[in-house]
Amino acid sequence: MTSFHVRAVPGLPEISAGDDLAKLIAAADPGLAEGDILLVTSKIVSKSEGRIIEATDRESAIDAETVRVVARRGTLRIVENKQGLVMAAAGVDASNTRAGTVLLLPEDPDASARTIREGLREALGVNVGVIVTDTFGRPWRSGLTDVAIGAAGVRVLDDLRGGTDAYGNPLSATVVALADELAAAGDLVKGKAEGLPVAVVSGLSQLVGDVAEGARALVRVAADDMFRLGTSEAVREAVTQRRTVREFTEDPVDPGAVRRAVAAAVTAPAPHHTTPWRFVLLESPGARTRLLDAMRDAWIADLRRDGKSEESIAKRVRRGDVLRKAPYLVVPCLVTDGAHTYGDERRDGAEREMFVVAAGAGVQNFLVALAGERLGSAWVSSTMFCPDVVREALDLPAHWDPMGAVAVGRAAAPPRERPARSADSFIEVR
Template structure:
């Protein structure tokens, strides 16, 4: 808990070029810096100092081609595309528009890429200030959009001298409830606060937050904020999710996945699955309940039949059965196809 924070802009930092000493530039522009201050430094000036620039034509289709090539080089995977907007995961693990490549606040013949290792950039800048006798923390920030929310905000790409989280897990709230998942992303909050005094057109690339407390060791860095693939419920873009679904449909397993035979099936889910394929089934294919669960009357099995016994009829039957099994699987209902008189019986189980 702090008594309050002060956020101050650092004005007067000139244009940064490759090889510049950022600590010197910032210290000269802010002689009032003190131990315990948190520097929120726009990633763009870090990238410029580190020479993370790509030369491109000033205009014309060649410029767009060069920008597209830069995007490819900075992309680990494409998450989503719509119109001119491409959301990608960078090699750092950040998910952001255009891999963070920026054409603002730089001459028209260059694009600015993100720092190669923003955490290392923050550690180096902090060490440079320490060599000057100042114990400060450093956050390297950049602007991002947020899923499901309009507008932009600054977030932390790199950090040193400050822990990325304020972890409340295990604490008790005023009502006696134990907090179990509350981890505040402190460095993101400070990055956004710093943007309030920096702005995009004022050429103020550094803000100072004062009052948070004495800097710690380098800390875990901003990399700790990246959610791993196993716990990321939204890691796939639309196209990726659709492709993954089609692959799952292609390898939909038989019998072994019917783990709990006889468990209740949601009748509404079966109805939705049937509605999904209703307009796609071959002419003459009929799907009827073959059995119900005792007690709740839910469908326990379906009978899929089609007229005729020619090879073509059997091919249509197989295709229809697979469509129905995929639709059922999408509703969380495993099924086992079994031969049955003039068609196929699908035994169902709740998941």
């Protein structure tokens, strides 16, 4: 690659719903040659596709196009929209459209790009690449730039992984967003107010061909997105994403992630400025096996005393094996060193309840923080039924009270949909 040329295409009329963009662009005499790349502003694509709606209230239009709110500050919202793009206001635009209306993004920008490409091939007999562009802000960077939201017939990513740089160093993480770079280059000649919504890039024919993937390939999938959550929404998202996971992969758990979750746990409120939480991290297979075997034996003994059959006992033990299947276990414990003693059964009982509530708050913080680390968890109560067994197996002080156990790992499958719960069902107002 030595050089390329970018130029705007003048002469396009105002676009209306139902207009054939490819024919209008061809009629503007864009001078397209084989292997050129056409950059088309999404606004005129939206207009041609009738994506103009009457909306005196732009906020309601944003609501309708929003799949997930990522961040909010005042009236400004960064959201994931129906096209999978994370951007301000879901791409709903009130500029360059008549008063009382707003423009929505094309429903399928990749399909729009394919339609324009095929139309130009039919009208002009040339094979070109087409990129549909839109304007984005970016985290940690001031200013706006155009990026690709739709593409056809052009390579959108250049994966350099496996190669080497000029010094022979291996490239292990370099994937270049070619389509975004082209979109930004086109924006330099199109401008925002000059009425030049189309540009042409010449000299990069090596990027053009019958490429299967479109601009959707530029959208990072949720599992790989380290910055998926926004500001205050991060807390709400982590809380709602916390799910009980009972099937784990064999992937090891990063001990550092668990320790970060413990750091979040111990910020929970507690009575009398105490720190009533202790988290026993079972990082060695020996410690996990020793604890779980001792608990299983104690459970079986209890079931036999209850008169359960051996078949029934075996089934119960199998169902309760979630802790054994997890690659990492944590036993949260309650320590009531700072509790007050009143010599009154009612007040002493309430005192302990305060500490138990504080322990639960700490465990909830812990589970939510694990979800933020993309780790699944299951809080199981079993250690509370055999505290002496747990203390002996783990060599814990006599005044540490086990508050269940937390299985930790990567979920083997997506969790089931949680039944919808209306907050109003749990609220009483006085």
